[in-house]
Amino acid sequence: xxxxxxxxxxxxxxFSSQSQxxxxxxxxxxxxxxxxYATIKTxxxxxxxxxxxxxxxxxxxxxxxxxxxxxxxxxxxxTLTKADFRTSKGIIKLEENINxxxxxYVTNKYPGVExxxxxxxxxxxxxxxxxLHKYNVFHRNSESVDFKNLDxxxxxxxxxxxxxxxxxxxxxxxxxxxxxxxxxxxxxxxxGEFYNFNKDSSKxxxxxxxxxxDYKNDFSIDEIQEKAQNxxxxxxxxxxxxxxxxxxxxxxxxxxxxxxxxxxxNPNELSVKQLNNSTQDLLKRGLFYNESFLxxxxxxxxxxxxxxxxxxINNQLSYVISFEPNRHRAxxxxxxxxxxxxxxxxxxxxxxxxxxxxxxxxLKFLLGVKYEEDLNDGLILFEKNAxxxxxxxxxxxxxxxxxxxxxxxxxxxxxxxRNKIGFEFKIEGHNTSKDELLIIADSKLNLDEFKAxxxxxxxxxxxxxxxxxxxxxxxxxxxxxxxxxxxxxxx
Numbered sequence: 001x002x003x004x005x006x007x008x009x010x011x012x013x014x015f016s017s018q019s020q021x022x023x024x025x026x027x028x029x030x031x032x033x034x035x036x037y038a039t040i041k042t043x044x045x046x047x048x049x050x051x052x053x054x055x056x057x058x059x060x061x062x063x064x065x066x067x068x069x070x071x072x073x074x075x076x077x078x079t080l081t082k083a084d085f086r087t088s089k090g091i092i093k094l095e096e097n098i099n100x101x102x103x104x105y106v107t108n109k110y111p112g113v114e115x116x117x118x119x120x121x122x123x124x125x126x127x128x129x130x131x132l133h134k135y136n137v138f139h140r141n142s143e144s145v146d147f148k149n150l151d152x153x154x155x156x157x158x159x160x161x162x163x164x165x166x167x168x169x170x171x172x173x174x175x176x177x178x179x180x181x182x183x184x185x186x187x188x189x190x191x192g193e194f195y196n197f198n199k200d201s202s203k204x205x206x207x208x209x210x211x212x213x214d215y216k217n218d219f220s221i222d223e224i225q226e227k228a229q230n231x232x233x234x235x236x237x238x239x240x241x242x243x244x245x246x247x248x249x250x251x252x253x254x255x256x257x258x259x260x261x262x263x264x265x266n267p268n269e270l271s272v273k274q275l276n277n278s279t280q281d282l283l284k285r286g287l288f289y290n291e292s293f294l295x296x297x298x299x300x301x302x303x304x305x306x307x308x309x310x311x312x313i314n315n316q317l318s319y320v321i322s323f324e325p326n327r328h329r330a331x332x333x334x335x336x337x338x339x340x341x342x343x344x345x346x347x348x349x350x351x352x353x354x355x356x357x358x359x360x361x362x363l364k365f366l367l368g369v370k371y372e373e374d375l376n377d378g379l380i381l382f383e384k385n386a387x388x389x390x391x392x393x394x395x396x397x398x399x400x401x402x403x404x405x406x407x408x409x410x411x412x413x414x415x416x417x418r419n420k421i422g423f424e425f426k427i428e429g430h431n432t433s434k435d436e437l438l439i440i441a442d443s444k445l446n447l448d449e450f451k452a453x454x455x456x457x458x459x460x461x462x463x464x465x466x467x468x469x470x471x472x473x474x475x476x477x478x479x480x481x482x483x484x485x486x487x488x489x490x491x
Contacts, residue, residue, distance in 0.1 A: 021473060022085065026054040026070065029093035037379055037394070038072035038094070039314070045386055049394045049438060051479040059474050060086065070094065071314040073337060073347060097311060113307040114300065116319055119343040121298050127344040129389045130287045132450070135194045136441040138477045139279055140434075142484070144185040147429035150176040152228060159419040160235055168235045175231060179224065186213035187484050190270070190459075191475065194279055195450050199289050203453045204276035209461040210471055214489035215267070224427070232423075242411040269458040276455070282437045286380045286392030294380075297323065297348070302330035313337060318346065324353055331356040332376075344390050348380045358401075368406035375400030375432065385442045393439055400432040440476045465489035 026035040034054030041047040042058065042065045050056045050072075058068065060082050068085055071077040075094040085092075152172035154165050190209035196202045288294050297303065302325060309320040317340040324333040334350030352358075358373030376399050383393040406426040413419040462471065466488045467480065 021057050021059050022090075023055060023057045023479065024085070024088055024090050024092055026050050026056070026072075026092050026094060028075075029095050035072055035075065035094055037381065037396075038070055038075075039381060039383070039393070041069040041071075045383075045441070046476075047393075048476060049381065049478065051481060053479075053482055055479040057477075057479050058085065061474075069314070073311075073313055073320070077312075077314050097313075111307075111319075113305045113319075113321060116307070116321065116338055116343070117298055117300060117305055120338055120345055123343045124288045127342060127390050128288050129387065129391075130289060131196070131198045132445040132447060133196045133391070134443050134445040134449075135196065135283075135391075135439045136192075137194045137279065138191045138438045138440060138475075139189070139275070139282075140436045140478055141188045141278065142185065142434040142481075143187075143431070145429060145431045146184070147180055147427065149426055149428035150179055150224075151424070151426045152176060153424045154235075155422040155424055157235075157419075157421040159413075159417070160421070164235050168231065171231045171234070172228070175227065182214075185483070185487070186211065187480075187487070188212075188270070188461075189472070189477070190275060190461075191477070194276075194283070195445055195453055196280070196283065197445075197447075197450050199280075199284050199287055199292075202276060202280045202283075203450065203455050204272055204279060205453065205455060206270075206272055206275060206459040208475075209270055209275075209459055210464060211270070211461050212464045212467060212484065212487055214465060214487075228425075241414045243414060266458075268461060268463055270461045272455050272457060272459050275459070278435065279437065282395050282397055282435050283392065285378060285397055286382070286395045294345070294348070296330075297332065297334075297336070297350070299330075302327045308335070310340070313346070316341065325356070331358070344382065346382045346390070349378070351377045358399075364404060364406075368404075370404040371401060373399065373401045387444065391439060391442045392437075395437045396435070398432070398434045400430060402430050404428045436478055438476070438478050 026038050027033060028035060036050060036052045036054055038050040038054075038056075039047060040050065040056050040058070042062070046064070048056050048058070058065070065082065067082070068080045069077060070080070070092065072094065074097055076097045078092070078094055080088070080092075152169075152175070154160075154168050154172075157165055160168075188209070188211045190206050192204055192206040192208075194202060194204050285293050303323045304326045306322045307319060308322050311318055311320055319338045319340055320335065321338060322333075322335045325331065331352060332350045333353040334348065336345055336349075337347035338344065339346050352375070358376055359371070360373070361369065361371045364370040376397075378398065379394070379396040380392055381394040382390040385391050404427070406428075407424075409423040409425070411421040411423065464471075467485050469480075469485075
């Protein structure tokens with residue numbers, strides 16, 4: 001019997017070692033630093049992207065994988081067999097790509113950068129196809145909020161005792177401290193099929209969704225308002241309604257403070273419409289059309305271009321071009337890679353140029369409100385599909401904004417007594433959002449198929465308080481960041 005048990009465990013061990021996914025980190029052979037956002041191809045039209053820390057995971061049980069090709073701007077392309085990958089011990093080193101221009105580009109001078117940009121624009125229609133595509137997608141959204149100031153105070157109330165006012169203000173103070181001390185971050189992942197009719201019309205079918213969140217420390221702006229109102233409930237007559245007056249504005253609609261009116265939507269569901277809109281907005285960043293983001297970057301009236309290098313990327317000769325604004329209305333600087341054979345843009349990385357910013361509202365002294373989008377970074381990686389056109393294999397966008405609200409509120413009771421409560425609040429902080437879209441597969445879409453699709457209104461989501469690697473095991477996805485893997489709800 002012991003022999004049978006031992007034999008069983010031996011076979012289980014062999015099976016386990018052969019079936020498990022392998023997570024690997026890419027590093028620079030010279031410096032040892034992680035290499036983010038490298039392309040790992042497991043087939044002609046399949047593969048993944050290394051995450052911001054250089055990690056990626058492959059399931060080697062996939063019989064369609066015969067070899068693994070790894071490429072990244074600035075590094076030599078590396079091709080491995082499955083056996084090579086298994087014996088890599090979780091670390092793969094890439095060598096810096098030091099070009100010998102006499103070998104890769106036989107000429108006495110570089111081509112004019114203006115002519116390269118012109119050829120990119122001239123070949124857009126043949127290199128890219130935007131309409132009627134079906135994409136198998138994995139989408140990740142990461143949200144975080146950092147509150148620098150958060151002050152609430154009841155200044156006066158005509159029908160609340162000084163003792164209760166002091167108690168309420170103490171509750172508000174504890175609430176503010178808890179928010180500032182909390183780690184306010186959450187992650188939402190989903191996988192599905194995205195049907196893109198054109199840049200303005202799309203549908204989404206979600207097959208799986210997960211959300212990593214600590215509800216005890218979920219302090220979005222809406223949550224803060226709700227929880228502040230809940231504190232107010234302790235000291236107000238909840239059978240009454242109130243008119244709300246703030247500054248020079250008066251909201252005539254009644255504000256009910258009954259707890260039943262403060263209930264939130266089902267936290268175990270996500271709106272498919274919202275997921276579709278966020279996916280479409282992100283995908284549009286990687287599409288060419290009139291007045292698109294990419295078209296704006298290729299406008300020589302707004303940008304200056306510099307040819308930085310001629311390099312081989314994934315064994316293809318490519319031009320590396322940097323750009324920056326030459327007019328105030330242009331906002332970005334960055335670097336693009338252009339294929340020297342067909343003049344397709346294959347990579348774009350961008351960020352705000354110096355003191356440029358996005359949407360801005362500054363009524364700090366007049367109305368106590370200020371908002372400024374001060375962060376907008378992005379990365380777009382393109383690959384060819386079976387139709388010999390390019391599609392955005394990976395799109396990343398990171399946005400952030402500063403916000404400030406300093407207002408006085410007055411709650412006026414809807415009764416003959418007209419009891420009043422004076423309330424002061426100040427909120428100041430910075431919110432950051434990071435969206436990532438990995439297109440796992442791309443195929444042409446039939447118009448009848450698009451019309452027949454009836455998306456669900458809601459999708460159930462697995463709400464997690466701790467990262468669980470098994471939920472996305474054996475599925476093509478984006479490897480989680482260190483922060484995501486370490487996330488664990490405190491309560």
